[in-house]
Amino acid sequence: MVVKISDRESLNNKESIVLKSFNEITKFHGHICPGSAIGYKASQAGLTELKSNNSQDEELVAIVENDSCAVDAIQVITGCTFGKGNLIFMDHGKQVYTFINRTTKDAVRVSLMDSFSVDILAPKLGKLRFKVNNGTANEFEKADLKEMIHEVSNEILEIPYNQMFNVEHVKVDIPKKASIFTSIKCFKCGEMVSEHRSRVKNGQIVCIPCFKK
Secondary structure (H helix, E strand, C coil): CEEEEECCCCCCCCCCCCCCCHHHHHHHHCCCCHHHHHHHHHHHHHHHHHCCCCCCCCCEEEEECCCCHHHHHHHHHHCCCCCCCCEEECCCCCCEEEEEECCCCCEEEEEECCCCCHHHHCCCHHHHHHHHHCCCCCHHHHHHHHHHHHHHHHHHHHCCHHHCEEEEEEEECCCCCCCCCCEEECCCCCCEEEHHHCEEECCEEECHHHHHC
16 A cells, blocks of 8 residues: 655755666666666665665665566666565556665655656657667668667756656555565476465466466
8 A cells, every 4th residue: 555645856955875877777778778767767766765775685675567678777776676575566557666665664656757758858769769660760760769769868867856757755565575485396397386376276286387277
């Protein structure tokens, strides 16, 4: 459950937060793109508002409501990852991110403003990307697309996060820390499966793929 407390957007009186560089995101993600730049700014908003540096263990939790390029940036900057169990994916298809500090119990919900749009920043980007993706672009247009992507990504990085996102301090039910489960053998395929993901079919313990067959 999420309960709004306020709509604070001020950048004043924030403690100094050390963020990894955008280059670290690009190394992890594989290329520069507006999506990863948006994720960087969302992470900046979350960590700045929480007055937190990145999570070495499970001190922070990030709840992401999409599986876009932005989430790669969030993993790099916040230290919240699927492997550590402190990155929670909710398949809502929304540019909304909630960051939680387990120690202070403070939480921040960061949602992209409807007034912000990559299409507004770079009106030609969508059409050019379509031509490149469907194979009708020439070499000059391919080069233009790459340059345009770099330019708009850098432009996003320069925008103050409170001009891109609605930032709300909220009360949340803090998720439990990640658990380690026993692995058991699937009766049908013989492969090991985490106990909490196993199913029972015809009286036998099976994995999810075998259960669905």
